[in-house]
Amino acid sequence: MTDRPIIDIRNAAKSYGSLEVLKDISLQVKRGQIVAIIGPSGSGKSTLLRAINDLDPLTSGEVWLEDTQVNKKLPTRQYEAHINAVRQNIGMVFQHFNLFPHLNVRDNITLAPKMLKGLSKAEADQLAVEQLNKVGLLDRIDYYPSQLSGGQKQRVAIARALAMKPKVMLFDEATSALDPELVEEVNLVMKQLAEEHMTMIIVTHEMGFAQDVCDRVLFMDQGVVVEEGPPEVIFKAPANDRTKNFLRKHLKGQN
Amino acid sequence: MGLDFSVVPPFAAALLTGALWTIAITASAAVLSFFGGILFAVIALYAPLFIKLPFRLFAWLFMGTPLLLQLFLIYFGLIQIGIDLPAFVAGVIGLGLHYTVYNSDIIQSGIRAVDTGQYEAARTLGLSRIQALRKIIVPQAVRSVIPPIGNNMIALLKDSALVSVIGVAELTLSSQMAISRTFRPFEFYVAAAACYYVINLGLEAGLRRIERRIQIAR
Ligand SMILES: Nc1ncnc2c1ncn2[C@@H]1O[C@H](COP(=O)(O)OP(=O)(O)OP(=O)(O)O)[C@@H](O)[C@H]1O
Numbered sequence A: 001m002t003d004r005p006i007i008d009i010r011n012a013a014k015s016y017g018s019l020e021v022l023k024d025i026s027l028q029v030k031r032g033q034i035v036a037i038i039g040p041s042g043s044g045k046s047t048l049l050r051a052i053n054d055l056d057p058l059t060s061g062e063v064w065l066e067d068t069q070v071n072k073k074l075p076t077r078q079y080e081a082h083i084n085a086v087r088q089n090i091g092m093v094f095q096h097f098n099l100f101p102h103l104n105v106r107d108n109i110t111l112a113p114k115m116l117k118g119l120s121k122a123e124a125d126q127l128a129v130e131q132l133n134k135v136g137l138l139d140r141i142d143y144y145p146s147q148l149s150g151g152q153k154q155r156v157a158i159a160r161a162l163a164m165k166p167k168v169m170l171f172d173e174a175t176s177a178l179d180p181e182l183v184e185e186v187n188l189v190m191k192q193l194a195e196e197h198m199t200m201i202i203v204t205h206e207m208g209f210a211q212d213v214c215d216r217v218l219f220m221d222q223g224v225v226v227e228e229g230p231p232e233v234i235f236k237a238p239a240n241d242r243t244k245n246f247l248r249k250h251l252k253g254q255n
Numbered sequence B: 001m002g003l004d005f006s007v008v009p010p011f012a013a014a015l016l017t018g019a020l021w022t023i024a025i026t027a028s029a030a031v032l033s034f035f036g037g038i039l040f041a042v043i044a045l046y047a048p049l050f051i052k053l054p055f056r057l058f059a060w061l062f063m064g065t066p067l068l069l070q071l072f073l074i075y076f077g078l079i080q081i082g083i084d085l086p087a088f089v090a091g092v093i094g095l096g097l098h099y100t101v102y103n104s105d106i107i108q109s110g111i112r113a114v115d116t117g118q119y120e121a122a123r124t125l126g127l128s129r130i131q132a133l134r135k136i137i138v139p140q141a142v143r144s145v146i147p148p149i150g151n152n153m154i155a156l157l158k159d160s161a162l163v164s165v166i167g168v169a170e171l172t173l174s175s176q177m178a179i180s181r182t183f184r185p186f187e188f189y190v191a192a193a194a195c196y197y198v199i200n201l202g203l204e205a206g207l208r209r210i211e212r213r214i215q216i217a218r
């Protein structure tokens, strides 16, 4: 049971018209594993990540969360109920935060738990306090998103996702929209999650971070996983020429 | 015969009552047109075609014909099919539905302007389409269109004078009744205009307060 993958992607393919964005990708992620997905722009990283919670449905292939097929074919109504239940287990963090601007930090965090898990106001507030403590922003609980820095917004967005107690967290370039000096505070929160053995799939352009935090690195290009392995191998001794080329360009500025 | 504003004070109570009716009918129609506008906007954007079409037809009728005619139809016309509404209710429905259609147009554009990332974030947390719409999309859309909706409400206040023709004793009709007894149209119309102006100032102040309050929550 412990060796069952928590996320199991089987032969995922996706096309927009004649453009094949994902070509027969399979990926298994075990509980507590931290996987980085790297690759050039347009290679399909976001599409793959967003297929996991069916935000961008696959053209063919299956996505499983433990023993539930996420993208199973159901009549519309049944599918709606099914996917809403499944998504509660999959936290997602976006490049542009997507905090709800009309709600303060507390309500951003407690809205979904209150609506979907029937938490009382007191329980929900307690939850907000816990999650904000975790990301070090308890003093901002009454602020509105417009009153926060980019780094703070992203930390609140992480707290919001965590408040649903997900089994997996998906990050789509969580730090790409941030000023350089704000990247570290978000990375620290993600590192802390890693220490707590949260299962994470992280799309990132930050090779240093991927190297430090992840157990496994996937290099994608043109809709396929070109190469994958532990960070020591992918970053220090990549086998594929495309990987080498990509890393040469991307490691230049860093280190 | 020169102007003599001393004819007005004896009718102050009547004018004040009229002003209160104007406020009541404007406020009622405003509330109706606000929530009606949200409902119509959501239907126009998301409902299946067989629901959408009758609403669209209704919207065309209310946009393409004079409000005065609509009021006559609701108050005098509906009696023929057995619906005998009090003048105040007929006035609120006429004004309210008329401005529902205008508000709906504005709210639709507000909904379209909400970033798709907001919807995605809500859905990712597990909210259903309706929950996302109700808690995330519509509240933001409405906040973003408060200024143009406010302009509609100011127009609504002024259009409320039209319900005088179906016999609601609001400000305009009250001043006409005073005129018929004193034959002093200038003085009373000016007095009524001054009252509208004051109500308008109050309305604008209220709108500004709402706008200020939602500023940080945008
Ligand atoms: N809605 C869409 N319609 C058509 N093509 C799309 C759509 N969404 C994505 N694509 C295409 O799919 C390909 C993969 O896009 P994707 O966003 O997954 O790339 P990515 O690896 O995340 O890139 P980036 O690093 O720039 O975020 C791109 O060529 C993109 O143009």
Ligand SMILES: [Mg+2]
Residues within 6 Å of the ligand: A045, A046, A047, A172
């Ligand atoms: Mg992307």
